[in-house]
Amino acid sequence: MNAAGCISVAGYHFGLTNESTYPLVFEVGFENFLDQPQHQTDVQLNFHEGFQDLAPNKALYQAKNGNQLLWEIYPYQDQRLFLVYHPETGALQQQAFYNADTRTWQIHAEKSTHEAEDVLNPLAYPMAPLLWYVLSTEEPLLLVHASGVFDGTHGRIFSGFSGVGKSTMAQIWAGNGAQVINDDRLLLKRLSNGTWQMFNTPMYYSDQNKSCALHQVYFPFHSPTNSLEPLSGAKALATVLAYTIHHGYDAQHLLHHSNLAEKLVTELPIAKLGVVPTDAIIDFIRSNE
Amino acid sequence: MNTLLQEINQRKPHFVCKNTGHELLLIPLKDNVADFNQYLVLNELGAFIWEQINEDCSLEALQEAIFNEFDAPSAQIEQDLAQFIPELHQYTCAK
Incomplete structure (x- = not known):
């Protein structure tokens, strides 16, 4: 041993x-x-x-x-x-x-x-x-398909499956001085004081062990204009869970994640985000927060 | 319609239910990753119907329970159920 x-x-x-x-x-x-x-x-x-x-x-x-x-x-x-x-x-x-x-x-x-x-x-x-x-499934954690960025004051995630623009959003924010926590997969952790943090996990490439506070959750989609639609209630919960990684065979695990996701959608702003992939999306986001 | 209600009832253990105020989120238990994001959000009436469905449930009993709870016209209840129950059956019983 x-x-x-x-x-x-x-x-x-x-x-x-x-x-x-x-x-x-x-x-x-x-x-x-x-x-x-x-x-x-x-x-x-x-x-x-x-x-x-x-x-x-x-x-x-x-x-x-x-x-x-x-x-x-x-x-x-x-x-x-x-x-x-x-x-x-x-x-x-x-x-x-x-x-x-x-x-x-x-x-x-x-x-x-x-x-x-x-x-x-x-x-x-x-x-x-x-x-x-x-x-x-055992801790206050959600494993999500998302990119996450920190601009020095705010942590934001952009969640969705491949092709919705997670990596593109991370690149745009990185080009404007933000730190990319990860551009594909994140662990979201609810702390005992009710605040949230995001963490990267080991990937197939080398990266630092990174984390930051999480303040906003976005679900981007390609759009001819930048747009924002706040989500709440069951619709917000269903959207968060849709991009949270589940092995859906265990009811206790699903309940654990849905309880935690419910806290997320009541404690942080959640929104669908129509995106034109240019730097203008950054000002658009900030002006709507 | 009563057959659909009984088949829905048999499938209820295959869902995790999450109440969010007046809405109910149905989360299907799965043994694979296919369609894992197909959740169903039920409004207040849909959530009430879901709660009422059990092994003794009949269409007539359901109509009466809705009438007593929501004070809606019987014809409207009948029409809503005729549309909703097949949709709920399709969602819960689809393979």
Whole structure:
């Protein structure tokens, strides 16, 4: 057993223990999220080499990209078993057992080769985002499809699926001096004082571990003119949930996220945003806040 | 229509319901990622109808409950239900 440090995401510490004989490697996006071992951790990750022989029952949930399985979730004894597949080859990539009572993951992966050395890469995509997602079902967190920017005083997110202009909005704000927290995926955290923060998570590219206060939530769409439509009530809640990442098989998880999303839509301004992708959108947004 | 009501009732455990003031948001439980953003917002009358649907529910009982709660003309209630129940059935029972 080898304590191998800690991953810090959204202020939560994931303790790492390497139970294999191979050195651990992580994707480049983790480099600024790795930390020294912490006295107190929120979640424990134990890494093992090789897969177990299993005959799981019916899947609770399957995530696919077309016909390609990305991951499946099974009940396993008193735990959840995640079978995670390589997003291109479809080969089994991780067996991950999660014990919610102890908040401990046992993650099994096969060794691979990195710079001519046998290594273990146990959090290869899409395993890591599953960790952030499961954490979001237990903590005041929403994992959202959104870009987030901070202009020095205000934090804003622009949420939606691919193609609505999340990255474009981030580029426009970055060109005008704002810090981009991330342009695709964010963790939103409700603090105990009722305020909200946004955090980036490790991606496939290197980036700093970033966060800022969240003040405004926008749902952009392409439009011939800049426009803004405030949302409230059930419509706002449905819109937030539509772009929040869910594994919709567990009613308790859905209730947790919908309760949290309800707080978001009552505590922060929510609006649909028609966007012409020029710098003028920045003044338009500020003048309407 | 009573058959539709019973089929809706059988599907109710497959939804998480979230009250937001006078509206009700229906969130479907799913075993895959398909259509995961297809939520349904019910207004006050729709939310009332949803709450009334149970294993003993009939169209006649539903009409009477709405009449007592909302004091609307019977003909209007009948017309609204004739439109709403098939729509709710399509949403809740669609595979």
